[in-house]
Amino acid sequence: QVQLVESGGGLVQAGASLRLSCAASGRTVSHYYMGWFRQAPGKEREFVAGISWSGGGILYADSVKGRFTIARDNAKNAVDLQMNSLKPEDTALYYCAADYHGRATMRTDLYDAWGQGTQVTVSS
Secondary structure, eight states: OEEEEEEOOEEEETTOOEEEEEEEEESOOTTOEEEEEEEOTTSOOEEEEEEETTSOOOEEOTTTTTTEEEEEETTTTEEEEEEOSOOGGGOEEEEEEEETTOOOOOOGGGOOEEOOOEEEEEEO
16 A cells, blocks of 8 residues: 655645645555545545656646646655646645556546645635
């Protein structure tokens, strides 16, 4: 099993930037696919971005393309999400997740392990 811990959330104004980090520990395997998701109050959890540990297979939700960048940090055994030009509609609890089968997917139900989440709040 892999343990995932998110960090980097906070309260910012619209237009600002934040960098989230997901640290993986435990039984980490090089073929995992890692995803970032978010869930706003009253809404379903949605895919934000994903990347394989090799750095390939990058996917983005249309709502964040051109503003968010996902990257891996092998030295820290982490996957980071750089979020620029933040909007109030980006406000949500952000989760990191791992797909043990290495599938580049946006489907929430295909991910096997989840972190506890980090809150991002963007004020207008």
